[in-house]
Amino acid sequence: MRKNLIIPFTLAFTLGLAGCQSGESDSAADGAESTAELQGTVLARVNGEAITESMLQQHVDQRTGGRGGELSPEMKRNLLNELVDMTLMAQAAKDEGYADDPQVQARLESIRRAVLAQAMVEGMDPQNAVTDEELQSAYEEQYTVDAGKEYHARHILLEDEAKAKELIAELQGGADFAALAQEHSTGPTGEKGGDLGWFAPDQMVPPFAEATRALEKGGITEEPVKTRFGWHVIKLEDVRDAQPPALAEVEDQLRSQLARTKIEDRLDSLRTGAEIAYTDNAPEGIGEADAAGAEEGSDGENGSED
Numbered sequence: 001m002r003k004n005l006i007i008p009f010t011l012a013f014t015l016g017l018a019g020c021q022s023g024e025s026d027s028a029a030d031g032a033e034s035t036a037e038l039q040g041t042v043l044a045r046v047n048g049e050a051i052t053e054s055m056l057q058q059h060v061d062q063r064t065g066g067r068g069g070e071l072s073p074e075m076k077r078n079l080l081n082e083l084v085d086m087t088l089m090a091q092a093a094k095d096e097g098y099a100d101d102p103q104v105q106a107r108l109e110s111i112r113r114a115v116l117a118q119a120m121v122e123g124m125d126p127q128n129a130v131t132d133e134e135l136q137s138a139y140e141e142q143y144t145v146d147a148g149k150e151y152h153a154r155h156i157l158l159e160d161e162a163k164a165k166e167l168i169a170e171l172q173g174g175a176d177f178a179a180l181a182q183e184h185s186t187g188p189t190g191e192k193g194g195d196l197g198w199f200a201p202d203q204m205v206p207p208f209a210e211a212t213r214a215l216e217k218g219g220i221t222e223e224p225v226k227t228r229f230g231w232h233v234i235k236l237e238d239v240r241d242a243q244p245p246a247l248a249e250v251e252d253q254l255r256s257q258l259a260r261t262k263i264e265d266r267l268d269s270l271r272t273g274a275e276i277a278y279t280d281n282a283p284e285g286i287g288e289a290d291a292a293g294a295e296e297g298s299d300g301e302n303g304s305e306d
Contacts (some may be wrong), residue, residue, distance in 0.1 A: 143244035152238040154194035157187035163226035164231040
């Protein structure tokens with residue numbers, strides 16, 4: 001049964017080594033132990049090293065993606081035993097010198113920085129909460145200022161270009177589009193007279209969308225339109241201004257987008273105030289690319305002010 005517990009070890013085992021880096025003294029370890037005990041109720045000790053309630057909760061979150069909910073007593077026992085095993089392996093790794101390996105130390109440092117960065121992002125949420133005014137402004141900018149057009153069209157889908165041209169000739173002679181679609185279209189809308197309902201251009205493949213946009217209301221394509229589905233004869237029934245979604249439908253999406261923007265702005269300010277020097281060992285051109293990006297951003301801001 002324990003073999004099934006090996007898989008989740010990778011991250012937690014690596015984190016378990018975090019306190020075992022080269023040069024760590026016993027007194028430092030004792031200090032870390034005291035700190036661990038302050039973080040929650042001690043659930044177990046492994047060779048004197050505490051495993052706390054908060055450590056178990058972190059492990060639960062890692063294993064369940066933060067969707068642990070209410071765990072059964074059996075599941076909690078299993079997860080606590082995983083932590084015990086991880087602690088044993090981390091202690092053995094320290095004793096056997098793995099913590100002194102430069103690659104292990106590099107991985108530990110990378111994980112430490114990632115955890116701190118994530119903590120900062122999570123800590124920014126309350127102080128950078130998206131306001132209702134910001135939400136409304138973003139909604140109006142993205143969905144109501146230029147909502148675009150929606151089209152109501154019919155089409156007849158055919159496998160043969162020559163047949164499509166024949167039907168266009170019949171339509172130009174006064175034939176009923178819906179009747180021809182019901183009789184000849186190979187598409188699923190044929191039985192409905194080729195009626196596609198209302199759609200935005202980006203819902204259709206580009207050749208179809210372009211041909212539809214080029215038509216006047218009531219117009220029919222003079223030539224068959226080729227797409228990966230076959231040959232189309234298209235009739236534009238009507239055009240209207242696009243109907244934007246209600247704010248409630250896109251609120252979560254907009255809040256996430258605005259929150260990301262705030263984080264990116266904070267990162268930009270950190271970069272601006274930092275001294276970042278790439279060495280000759282860094283990937284070729286990285287400094288030049290960053291400088292070019294900064295210059296473009298500056299030019300863009302100047303242009304928007306004119």
